[in-house]
Amino acid sequence: MRSACNMSRWIDPNRPWGLTAEQAESVNNDPIICSLLQYRERLKRRLKGRTNHPKYQELNKRIASEKERLRAALLTEIQEKYEREEPVRTIERQLAGVKLDRTSKAVSYFSKDTLPEQRRLIETMILAPPGATLEEEQQRRDNAVNAVTAYCKIEEGDMCEGRKRSGGRPKRVVTKTKEPSSPEDEALKAAMLSVYIKDPKERPTACFMCLGNEHAPFYVRVYSFSSPSDLSKHFKKKHLKKVEEGEAPQCKLCNMCLNHKMHLQNHALRIHGTVS
Numbered sequence: 703m704r705s706a707c708n709m710s711r712w713i714d715p716n717r718p719w720g721l722t723a724e725q726a727e728s729v730n731n732d733p734i735i736c737s738l739l740q741y742r743e744r745l746k747r748r749l750k751g752r753t754n755h756p757k758y759q760e761l762n763k764r765i766a767s768e769k770e771r772l773r774a775a776l777l778t779e780i781q782e783k784y785e786r787e788e789p790v791r792t793i794e795r796q797l798a799g800v801k802l803d804r805t806s807k808a809v810s811y812f813s814k815d816t817l818p819e820q821r822r823l824i825e826t827m828i829l830a831p832p833g834a835t836l837e838e839e840q841q842r843r844d845n846a847v848n849a850v851t852a853y854c855k856i857e858e859g860d861m862c863e864g865r866k867r868s869g870g871r872p873k874r875v876v877t878k879t880k881e882p883s884s885p886e887d888e889a890l891k892a893a894m895l896s897v898y899i900k901d902p903k904e905r906p907t908a909c910f911m912c913l914g915n916e917h918a919p920f921y922v923r924v925y926s927f928s929s930p931s932d933l934s935k936h937f938k939k940k941h942l943k944k945v946e947e948g949e950a951p952q953c954k955l956c957n958m959c960l961n962h963k964m965h966l967q968n969h970a971l972r973i974h975g976t977v978s
């Protein structure tokens with residue numbers, strides 16, 4: 703609930719996101735820092751001004767990290783105070799009839815990618831101030847309903863051509879209808895399903911290596927051996943034996959590069975149920 707209530711804090715331009723110079727400076731008056739600084743002075747005198755001494759350097763580092771820690775704690779405290787008090791101030795301002803400051807907030811609600819329909823949705827649903835009369839309030843509600851209706855006409859689609867957009871931005875592309883698949887495609891699909899085992903004891907009769915070879919003739923790719931042991935013989939003779947020492951074989955079906963011969967054997971057994 704708290705995070706839902708705080709959602710807009712990330713786009714609230716008034717939220718304190720850093721310390722002012724004065725606030726940052728104020729940590730120097732912290733008792734821990736004061737005593738460390740005094741100790742550094744004494745150490746400096748004892749070392750006769752040799753500030754490159756490891757002990758002195760280490761103390762410097764400690765002072766810097768202590769200041770960093772205090773500043774982070776101070777910022778958290780200020781932000782928490784703002785989050786506690788700002789909603790109350792906003793409500794009090796609204797009750798007092800002060801108009802919402804639209805321009806400063808609106809800037810961060812929109813980006814250059816915002817579609818007109820999206821902009822209308824945000825303007826009518828989030829940024830529209832409450833109406834002063836019942837009629838105005840009803841008008842505000844009608845505007846919001848119309849904006850939602852207009853927005854719903856935009857079809858959400860996949861990301862295309864590698865142009866990823868942030869925030870699931872909808873686009874006006876209607877996805878192509880799938881072409882009916884040919885019997886060859888169906889046979890390939892069935893063969894592929896058969897060489898991915900669901901049970902470690904399953905033994906398919908199609909060769910996953912031949913199936914993954916797009917340059918091989920169709921009948922070779924989908925060929926089904928009369929028994930799993932025939933497939934094993936084929937796999938050892940036609941694929942495993944041909945892997946040279948130091949060569950990294952590939953499972954084109956899984957689009958996976960395997961490190962060596964034994965890796966291929968292991969992959970064949972565990973993923974495709976092919977014993978060798």
Ligand SMILES: [Zn+2]
Nearest residue numbers: 909911912940
């Ligand atoms: Zn094969």
Ligand SMILES: [Zn+2]
Nearest residue numbers: 953955956973
């Ligand atoms: Zn594979």
